[in-house]
Amino acid sequence: MRLGTVIALTALAAAARLLLFALPNVSLTFLVVAVAGLAFGARTGALVGLLAMLVTSAMLGGPTPGALSGALAVGLLGALCGWLRTTGFPGARRTLPQALAAALLGITLQLAFSVAADASGWLLFAALPQGASAGPLLLPLVVGGLLFNLPGAAFQALMFAAALQPVVHALRAAGLADGGIAPSRPTREVLLADLTPSR
Amino acid sequence: MTLDLRAKLALALGLLVAGMLGGLAVAALAFLAAEGLLLASGLARAQRPLGWAALGLVPFALLDGVLLGSVPLAALGPLVLHTDGLLMGLAFALRALAALALGLWLLRTAAARDALRLLHRWPRVAVLVAGTMRFAPLAAQDWSRVREAMAMRGLEPGPGARGAMRGASLLVPLFVLSVRRGQAVDEALQASAFGSGPRTPPRRSALPWSHVAAALAGLALGALAILRAVFP
Numbered sequence: 001m002r003l004g005t006v007i008a009l010t011a012l013a014a015a016a017r018l019l020l021f022a023l024p025n026v027s028l029t030f031l032v033v034a035v036a037g038l039a040f041g042a043r044t045g046a047l048v049g050l051l052a053m054l055v056t057s058a059m060l061g062g063p064t065p066g067a068l069s070g071a072l073a074v075g076l077l078g079a080l081c082g083w084l085r086t087t088g089f090p091g092a093r094r095t096l097p098q099a100l101a102a103a104l105l106g107i108t109l110q111l112a113f114s115v116a117a118d119a120s121g122w123l124l125f126a127a128l129p130q131g132a133s134a135g136p137l138l139l140p141l142v143v144g145g146l147l148f149n150l151p152g153a154a155f156q157a158l159m160f161a162a163a164l165q166p167v168v169h170a171l172r173a174a175g176l177a178d179g180g181i182a183p184s185r186p187t188r189e190v191l192l193a194d195l196t197p198s199r
Numbered sequence: 200m201t202l203d204l205r206a207k208l209a210l211a212l213g214l215l216v217a218g219m220l221g222g223l224a225v226a227a228l229a230f231l232a233a234e235g236l237l238l239a240s241g242l243a244r245a246q247r248p249l250g251w252a253a254l255g256l257v258p259f260a261l262l263d264g265v266l267l268g269s270v271p272l273a274a275l276g277p278l279v280l281h282t283d284g285l286l287m288g289l290a291f292a293l294r295a296l297a298a299l300a301l302g303l304w305l306l307r308t309a310a311a312r313d314a315l316r317l318l319h320r321w322p323r324v325a326v327l328v329a330g331t332m333r334f335a336p337l338a339a340q341d342w343s344r345v346r347e348a349m350a351m352r353g354l355e356p357g358p359g360a361r362g363a364m365r366g367a368s369l370l371v372p373l374f375v376l377s378v379r380r381g382q383a384v385d386e387a388l389q390a391s392a393f394g395s396g397p398r399t400p401p402r403r404s405a406l407p408w409s410h411v412a413a414a415l416a417g418l419a420l421g422a423l424a425i426l427r428a429v430f431p
Contacts, residue, residue: 004383008334018335021252
């Protein structure tokens, strides 16, 4: 595992979360974690997810148990993306099925995080002395959380469909990802090849 | 303000805990104190993300005003805005803004070498934390640079699906730049044989009394807030 790559992606995920702090449940962190898993493997994906959420949650709300459970959930999702990499996803070509699969992945990550965060919050509340009787029921809490996360899921679907394949492909083409197809190409060459719009 | 990282952490933690556990007045004071720390550190530019965050929190404060509380303030059709609910929403927004301001203050003022010194017993964790602290502001700078470069080439994101695709394409150079920077760090770590043997311990230095006082003030503030919440 490359420590420097984990640091750079964690910083990017943290900056992305802080940048969009004003929009609840809308964050580019999931995209960074997915790219980390898909381009560098399960361990890097898990570490980037765990660290980015830990660092930013500690900054935004203090070191709470909820921050830890959320970080663990995102870490697991990063590892899941690392497993997806072994299936060859995403491919080298930008096709509609690829974009739809990427959108589905974005929606899954957002909603899975919502369920994990709500379930852990419920467990924490149930552990309090008065929580078992006075606390909310698990199912309405999870369903409410899912409804609240629907705009975020739509945002993730758009971002993943538009950006996941180009980003992972650019990293592979530049020889920067593990198992990249070229030894190393200058950044300018990669960007010119991948970003020049076809007219 | 060049406080030691330990003093900064204690101060930020105290303000954060007090803001979270206190009422509206305490949350407002915590936010003002965090703003004061930002301005005293010469970080006037940090007001911009805070301003955006404040705008984003307005709908939530209004939603609290509609859903919570019992003292009606105004009515618009079936929707009734409650004074007490609105105050709860305001307190929530101030807590969130205080947390963001403190996070920005820590991130923008803490030197990576301070984190390395603080966590020197766990070298890999120290490098991870220090690197993240150092690189997060650089990622934000990269974002501005890439946007400017794309705008100069006439590739500004516009409305509609095509504009959204252009906006998403801004992310490609951002990722490539970040990963290249990370791999440069990897090479530097390998060249310095990082992790292959014992590391030179950092030089110990005593904290100046003013830093100790700031740290104690932060810890005392947090402890008072917890005591007040447990024994109201």
